Amino acid sequence: MSVDTxxxxxxxxxxxxxxxxxxxxxxxxxxxCKTANGNTVNMCRASRKDVRDAVIAMRKAQPAWAKRTAYNxxxxxxxxxxxxxxxxxxxxxxSTDEGVKPAQARIEIETAIDRxxxxxxxxxxxxxxxxxxxxVESSHFNFTYPEPTGIVxxxxxxxxxxxxxxxxxxxxxxxxxxxxxxxxxxxxITAVTFTEVLHAxxxxxxxxxxxxxxxxxxxxxxxxxxxxxxxxxAGPSDDTxxxxxxxxxxxxxxxxxxxFGNYADANAQxxxxxxxxQEFKTTWHPIGL
Amino acid sequence: MAKxxxxxxxxxxxxxxxxxxxPESTDHIxxxxxxxxxxxxxxxxxxxxxxxxxxxxxxxxxxxxxAIAQTADVDKAVKAAQQASTGWQKLKPSxxxxxxxxxxxxxxxxxxxxxxxxxxDGGKPIRESRDVDIPLAxxxxxxxxxWADKLAYAFPGRDAQPLGVAGQIIPWNFPLLMAAWKIAxxxxxxxxxxxxxxxxxxLTALKLAEIIQACELxxxxxNIITGAGSTGxxxxxxxxxxxxxxxxxxxxxxxxxxxxxxxxKKYTLELGGKAANIVFEDAAIDQAVEGIINGIFxxxxxxxxxxxxxxxxxxxxxxxxKKLKLRMDTLIVGDPxxxxxxxxxxxxxxxxxxxKNYLRIGINEGGNMHQSNCTIPNKGYFIKPTIFTDVAQSSxxxxxxxxxxxxxxxxxxxxxxxxxxxxxxPYGLSGGVWTDKGAKVFKxxxxxxxxxxxxxxxxxxxxxxxxxxxxxxxxxxxxxxxxLHAYVKL
Numbered sequence: 001m002s003v004d005t006x007x008x009x010x011x012x013x014x015x016x017x018x019x020x021x022x023x024x025x026x027x028x029x030x031x032x033c034k035t036a037n038g039n040t041v042n043m044c045r046a047s048r049k050d051v052r053d054a055v056i057a058m059r060k061a062q063p064a065w066a067k068r069t070a071y072n073x074x075x076x077x078x079x080x081x082x083x084x085x086x087x088x089x090x091x092x093x094x095s096t097d098e099g100v101k102p103a104q105a106r107i108e109i110e111t112a113i114d115r116x117x118x119x120x121x122x123x124x125x126x127x128x129x130x131x132x133x134x135x136v137e138s139s140h141f142n143f144t145y146p147e148p149t150g151i152v153x154x155x156x157x158x159x160x161x162x163x164x165x166x167x168x169x170x171x172x173x174x175x176x177x178x179x180x181x182x183x184x185x186x187x188x189i190t191a192v193t194f195t196e197v198l199h200a201x202x203x204x205x206x207x208x209x210x211x212x213x214x215x216x217x218x219x220x221x222x223x224x225x226x227x228x229x230x231x232x233x234a235g236p237s238d239d240t241x242x243x244x245x246x247x248x249x250x251x252x253x254x255x256x257x258x259x260f261g262n263y264a265d266a267n268a269q270x271x272x273x274x275x276x277x278q279e280f281k282t283t284w285h286p287i288g289l
Numbered sequence: 290m291a292k293x294x295x296x297x298x299x300x301x302x303x304x305x306x307x308x309x310x311x312p313e314s315t316d317h318i319x320x321x322x323x324x325x326x327x328x329x330x331x332x333x334x335x336x337x338x339x340x341x342x343x344x345x346x347x348x349x350x351x352x353x354x355x356a357i358a359q360t361a362d363v364d365k366a367v368k369a370a371q372q373a374s375t376g377w378q379k380l381k382p383s384x385x386x387x388x389x390x391x392x393x394x395x396x397x398x399x400x401x402x403x404x405x406x407x408x409x410d411g412g413k414p415i416r417e418s419r420d421v422d423i424p425l426a427x428x429x430x431x432x433x434x435x436w437a438d439k440l441a442y443a444f445p446g447r448d449a450q451p452l453g454v455a456g457q458i459i460p461w462n463f464p465l466l467m468a469a470w471k472i473a474x475x476x477x478x479x480x481x482x483x484x485x486x487x488x489x490x491x492l493t494a495l496k497l498a499e500i501i502q503a504c505e506l507x508x509x510x511x512n513i514i515t516g517a518g519s520t521g522x523x524x525x526x527x528x529x530x531x532x533x534x535x536x537x538x539x540x541x542x543x544x545x546x547x548x549x550x551x552x553x554k555k556y557t558l559e560l561g562g563k564a565a566n567i568v569f570e571d572a573a574i575d576q577a578v579e580g581i582i583n584g585i586f587x588x589x590x591x592x593x594x595x596x597x598x599x600x601x602x603x604x605x606x607x608x609x610x611k612k613l614k615l616r617m618d619t620l621i622v623g624d625p626x627x628x629x630x631x632x633x634x635x636x637x638x639x640x641x642x643x644x645k646n647y648l649r650i651g652i653n654e655g656g657n658m659h660q661s662n663c664t665i666p667n668k669g670y671f672i673k674p675t676i677f678t679d680v681a682q683s684s685x686x687x688x689x690x691x692x693x694x695x696x697x698x699x700x701x702x703x704x705x706x707x708x709x710x711x712x713x714x715p716y717g718l719s720g721g722v723w724t725d726k727g728a729k730v731f732k733x734x735x736x737x738x739x740x741x742x743x744x745x746x747x748x749x750x751x752x753x754x755x756x757x758x759x760x761x762x763x764x765x766x767x768x769x770x771x772x773l774h775a776y777v778k779l
Binding site: 129132134135136137138140142144229237239241242243244245246248249250251252254270271272279280281282283284285286 | 742743760
């Protein structure tokens with residue numbers, strides 16, 4: 001009797017990524033996600049507790065990340081690009097699973113890689129660009145420079161593929177923030193796949209965290225959580241944005257948008273997107289003996 | 290030896306003799322008995338004909354009547370600003386700048402008059418309105434005047450465009466200066482303005498309206514409408530404005546942020562503070578004492594960036610407290626118009642009550658209160674310089690903004706403890722660091738979560754120096770190159 005040599009594929013368990021670890025939701029829940037070719041995969045459904053846990057990890061990681069030298073942050077962003085370049089085919093698969101046409105997927109992945117390199121280059125330059133020495137009248141050396149806002153929640157746009165995610169994450173972490181990305185419930189596959197790249201790229205634990213689940217369940221908490229400093233919304237002006245803005249008032253949270261009809265557009269990358277997540281500090285230092 | 294040292298500290302500054310009164314004369318100033326709203330280049334009566342009294346807080350006497358703008362008046366002002374917008378944006382930027390230069394010059398020309406009115410209306414000492422508020426207001430217009438035709442250099446890679454109409458709401462602690470902080474950058478960037486001064490301090494803003502008229506600024510480019518909270522609310526909610534700039538309490542700031550949700554209007558908020566003034570053992574102590582005094586008693590403590598929490602390193606606590614108390618005793622509290630006065634009148638009856646309530650809270654929480662042994666006038670709203678020791682990080686007088694001459698004092702052992710205590714409030718506007726060591730300055734200032742930090746100095750302001758907060762102290766900057774960002778689309 002001959003042995004059947006057919007190999008059974010190893011299906012991936014999709015997990016979320018918090019504090020440098022691949023985790024399931026503490027709630028144990030999942031939701032079903034349909035791929036473009038009709039398969040159904042199970043995705044973790046994040047709870048509000050998962051958000052709180054992620055925020056704790058981000059708060060812990062943020063000062064050390066901000067304190068890394070600009071050169072080091074730049075190299076880590078560049079490293080993400082390097083690792084991604086070698087995994088292009090994996091992201092071709094993930095993108096097409098989400099319904100992106102192959103030709104388009106390739107353009108987007110290449111643009112995403114180039115965008116990471118673009119922001120890697122900004123890491124040690126944006127502070128120079130946005131800082132100033134101020135010629136005050138009194139005898140003081142007075143200067144202003146940007147510091148990271150801190151803990152940032154990113155709300156992914158309702159679009160498939162990697163490019164939008166990179167467009168949100170890169171300027172935030174280049175500026176020394178730690179981020180929590182909420183993947184769109186319809187397009188979680190690329191986001192989850194991207195966590196493997198992050199994990200392999202020397203990105204310190206807690207700097208980038210990615211949750212999957214239903215937006216309705218956690219979005220309000222993004223604005224009401226007192227230890228989240230800023231929320232970036234990648235969507236059009238709609239009720240969700242209004243809800244975020246309204247609840248942000250609770251802790252004077254910064255709400256900005258990073259939304260482009262086409263993230264491949266050259267304008268979808270610029271240093272002002274780093275600036276959206278910065279605070280300016282002005283220091284007065286006396287001049288004298 | 291120890292006794293001699295103590296005696297040397299006990300310098301008697303004001304025992305045995307007193308200063309002769311030196312009041313500023315008021316015969317050359319002009320305050321009308323009634324002020325209307327400044328809309329579209331003219332003073333117009335409010336539609337419902339309502340006026341409110343403007344009181345001199347130093348003697349509780351009425352200075353003038355000021356119009357109350359209702360929704361219909363706000364609407365008129367916003368429409369005037371909208372109509373003026375096109376012409377103002379079309380004007381050559383260099384010519385736009387010239388109007389601002391004109392305003393700066395006329396503020397200087399009429400500086401003394403404005404200083405006196407500021408002190409009469411708001412209660413601040415004349416020394417301060419004369420030497421700080423008014424000159425800085427003029428300097429602010431002068432600084433931003435020069436930006437009007439140089440915006441292309443401010444935002445690399447971007448073509449900065451004006452936002453349209455800015456609705457601006459300012460507080461009562463630096464009335465004319467805050468008007469300048471708001472109006473100058475807005476106009477330089479090509480916006481038109483509707484400004485609402487605080488209800489207790491409208492007079493210098495109305496004098497500014499006269500100056501704007503005299504400078505022949507095109508009608509409608511700046512509109513100044515007086516009134517209370519409801520006027521401000523109507524302005525914030527008006528569909529015709531594109532931007533809100535607010536300076537005031539965190540509570541109102543949050544309400545504004547909430548009200549603006551979903552409107553697409555841009556906003557900048559300059560809110561409250563509870564700044565730590567950190568004194569290390571190696572600081573020049575006498576200099577630090579001056580800085581502590583200036584940090585909390587400047588402008589009666591009505592300063593959002595006031596150094597209202599003193600953090601002193603344990604080893605020098607006793608000597609510093611002793612020197613601080615002695616220095617407090619030399620402060621002269623009284624007539625704002627007297628050039629000798631250090632601390633003037635509390636701005637309003639309401640604020641007076643609020644501060645007194647916090648004194649009670651501090652005592653009830655177990656704090657040890659000490660007030661200077663000065664005399665204060667029988668009439669008017671005055672509070673003696675006050676310090677609290679034996680307070681906890683969780684005490685309300687440590688966590689909440691009092692906006693008065695009340696200092697809480699805590700100690701620390703290590704720089705890390707100082708930084709942790711300093712950052713442990715929802716606010717993040719300002720801070721102070723006193724040490725002789727440059728490296729320590731940079732380490733500590735780098736770790737404070739605050740927008741403005743003074744090293745070995747306190748409460749210094751300059752038009753070129755950006756000002757604004759982290760966390761619940763607000764967002765956006767005023768002053769300097771960074772102040773332009775609040776008034777442009779990129």
